[in-house]
Each structure stands twice: as C-alpha cells, then as structure tokens.
Amino acid sequence: MRRARDPFFWGLFSAGGMLTALLLPALFLVAAITAPMGWFGMTGYEEWVALASHPVTRGGLLVVAFLAFFHAAHRFRYTLYDGLQLYHLDALISIVTYGVAAALTVLAAALLILVV
Amino acid sequence: MPDTVKLEVFRYRPEGEGEPLYETFEVPYRDEWMVLDALNQIKDHQDGTLSYRWACRMGVCGSCGMTVNGEPVLTCATYLEPFLPGPIRVEPLHGFPVIRDLVGDLEDFVGKLQRVKPWIIREEERSPSEGEYLQTPEEMDAYKRYSMCINCMLCYAACPIYELEPGFIGPAAIALAQRYNLDSRDEGARERHEVLAEHEGVWSCTFVGECSIVCPKDVDPAGAIQRYKVDATLDFFRSLVTPGRSP
Numbered sequence: 623m624r625r626a627r628d629p630f631f632w633g634l635f636s637a638g639g640m641l642t643a644l645l646l647p648a649l650f651l652v653a654a655i656t657a658p659m660g661w662f663g664m665t666g667y668e669e670w671v672a673l674a675s676h677p678v679t680r681g682g683l684l685v686v687a688f689l690a691f692f693h694a695a696h697r698f699r700y701t702l703y704d705g706l707q708l709y710h711l712d713a714l715i716s717i718v719t720y721g722v723a724a725a726l727t728v729l730a731a732a733l734l735i736l737v738v
Numbered sequence: 739m740p741d742t743v744k745l746e747v748f749r750y751r752p753e754g755e756g757e758p759l760y761e762t763f764e765v766p767y768r769d770e771w772m773v774l775d776a777l778n779q780i781k782d783h784q785d786g787t788l789s790y791r792w793a794c795r796m797g798v799c800g801s802c803g804m805t806v807n808g809e810p811v812l813t814c815a816t817y818l819e820p821f822l823p824g825p826i827r828v829e830p831l832h833g834f835p836v837i838r839d840l841v842g843d844l845e846d847f848v849g850k851l852q853r854v855k856p857w858i859i860r861e862e863e864r865s866p867s868e869g870e871y872l873q874t875p876e877e878m879d880a881y882k883r884y885s886m887c888i889n890c891m892l893c894y895a896a897c898p899i900y901e902l903e904p905g906f907i908g909p910a911a912i913a914l915a916q917r918y919n920l921d922s923r924d925e926g927a928r929e930r931h932e933v934l935a936e937h938e939g940v941w942s943c944t945f946v947g948e949c950s951i952v953c954p955k956d957v958d959p960a961g962a963i964q965r966y967k968v969d970a971t972l973d974f975f976r977s978l979v980t981p982g983r984s985p
C-alpha cells in the first residue's frame with residue numbers, strides 16, 4: 623500500500639506544480655491585465671462568464687484546482703513531517719493535508735457547477 | 739599574506755578524554771596550500787596522533803572529505819586562501835558517526851551502496867568469445883555523468899534528509915543505481931527498483947538539491963533522484979490503466 627501511495631501523491635504533486643507554474647501566470651495575465659484593459663478584443667465580465675461556463679473550461683479549471691490543492695497539500699505535509707520532525711504523526715498529517723485538499727476540490731467542483 | 743594561519747581541528751579520542759573538543763594549531767601559510775596540506779603539516783610536525791583519511795591528493799579517491807567552516811568539501815581540492823585570516827574550523831563530515839578525530843564511520847554508506855547493486859546485471863552472461871557489448875556514444879552519454887561519482891559522501895553530509903531519516907538510501911547510492919539502470923548493457927533495473935521504490939528509497943527525498951551543489955564531480959544526484967521519481971510515477975500510473983502490469 624505504501625509503495626502505491628508514494629508515487630500516487632508525488633504524481634499529483636509534480637503534475638500540480640508544473641501545471642500551476644505554467645498556467646497561473648498566464649491566467650493572471652489574462653484575467654487581471656489584458657481582459658480588464660480590453661486588449662486583444664476581450665471586453666467584459668459577460669464574455670468571461672461565457673468562456674468559464676463552457677464545459678471544457680469548467681473541466682479544465684477543476685483539474686487545475688484539484689492538482690494545485692494536492693500540490694500544496696503534499697508540500698505542506700512534508701513541511702510538517704520533515705520541517706517540524708513530526709514523524710510519529712505522519713498518518714494524521716497525511717489525512718488532514720490530503721483531506722483538506724480533497725474537500726477544497728469538492729468545493730471547487732460545487733462552485734464550478736452551481737455558480738459559474 | 740599572513741605567515742601563518744590557525745586551524746581549529748575537531749578532536750575525538752575515545753580512549754582519551756572521551757569528549758570531542760577543538761584543538762587549535764598554527765600552521766605556515768602558503769598560497770598554493772590546500773586544507774589537506776595544512777593537516778599534513780600538523781600530522782608531520784606538530785601532532786602525529788591526528789587522524790584523518792586521505793590518499794590521492796588529486797580529487798579522485800574521494801577519501802579526504804571533511805567539513806571546513808561548515809561546508810562539506812574535499813580537503814585536497816580546497817585552498818586555505820579563501821578562509822583567511824582564519825581561524826579555519828575543520829570537522830569530520832556531518833551525518834556520520836565519528837570513530838576518531840576527523841574519521842567517520844562508512845559502514846552505513848557502504849551497506850546502502852551494496853543494496854542498489856552498483857554493477858552490471860545480465861540475465862544471461864555472454865561468453866568472452868562472443869565479443870564485447872558494443873555501445874554508441876549516445877548510449878554512453880546516458881549514464882556517463884553518474885559514473886563520475888568517487889564515493890566521497892559529501893552529498894550525504896550536505897543532505898538534511900539523511901540527517902533526519904538515517905534510513906534514507908541517499909544521493910550517491912541512487913545516482914549510482916541510475917548509472918547502471920541507464921546503461922544499455924544492464925538488465926538489473928527491476929532488482930534495483932525493489933530498493934529504490936521503498937519510501938526510504940527515492941521518496942524520502944524532497945528535492946532540497948544540496949547534494950548536487952556540493953558534489954565535486956558534478957554528478958547531479960538530485961537530478962538522478964528526480965528522474966527516477968518521474969519514471970517510477972509514470973510506471974505506477976501506467977500500471978493502473980494496464981492491468982496485469984506491476985509498477
């Protein structure tokens with residue numbers, strides 16, 4: 623079981639790190655700068671909502687959120703585990719960190735389905 | 739330039755005072771001297787009981803690794819000059835039990851090295867009459883960097899995880915496992931996987947990267963570990979979608 627756990631969570635961690643490093647600056651650039659400035663023909667809020675509510679965009683955003691949360695959870699788990707040397711609490715730390723990531727992913731899914 | 743420089747040398751004599759202490763020696767200063775030359779001056783002219791390892795004096799044997807002013811270095815390749823005006827603190831490599839003075843215990847490291855089977859494994863050996871195993875320059879490039887390791891253990895001394903989790907198989911052992919895994923003549927990757935895929939194999943590593951910074955041979959053990967993690971992870975997810983395949 624432990625043999626499967628390590629590559630599984632490390633896979634989410636590394637995929638999440640790579641994806642967020644690539645996508646977040648781009649998302650930020652578009653959402654916070656080019657769109658509000660009206661560059662490249664993007665104008666207002668409505669266009670954004672239309673774009674975000676497309677099923678493909680929703681699915682993509684959910685994947686990004688899922689991987690980003692698990693990336694953060696894994697990093698935080700090792701910060702507690704190695705950084706604070708809480709080896710005896712590894713099981714508890716794992717359940718809490720990955721559990722929070724899972725809960726946030728569900729929340730993100732709910733927001734994407736209900737709000738957008 | 740000063741005429742002399744002071745060295746604060748870690749001393750541990752189990753049969754003597756029993757407690758480690760620092761002893762200060764004043765040695766002549768020479769521009770071209772390495773830290774090891776200063777230790778040899780002490781050994782030859784001041785205190786013949788000072789114990790430390792060294793052999794080749796040219797950065798190849800890997801035996802003179804020590805901690806100089808807090809950094810793990812090969813003392814035969816480290817000038818005195820950047821540490822002026824001194825004093826220069828010389829200690830054994832961190833993370834290893836000390837046997838005497840600057841001599842650390844290598845047993846743990848050697849045991850770990852053997853566990854990853856750092857030799858070419860063949861399912862069937864060819865007989866010499868069948869000729870040599872040919873290899874292209876590209877095939878050699880795939881592992882050459884990892885083959886430069888001189889087992890100096892500076893990477894272990896620099897690794898915070900090795901200090902915290904003594905079971906961690908460690909940077910050089912993983913780099914050497916990869917040296918053989920990536921060799922086109924080798925067929926032992928499965929056997930090494932048994933050891934590397936443990937939690938105390940590659941997964942203890944959190945990619946601090948200090949090992950690759952201190953390595954005097956530019957082996958890049960951190961890169962070797964990351965690469966193994968990527969391959970093991972891809973294998974694992976592939977085995978999920980392809981039933982019957984073991985990770």
Ligand code: SF4
Pocket residue numbers: 886887888889890891892893894909910913949952953954955956957958959
């Ligand atoms: S990987 Fe580098 S630092 Fe580590 S033992 Fe080999 S040569 Fe020394």
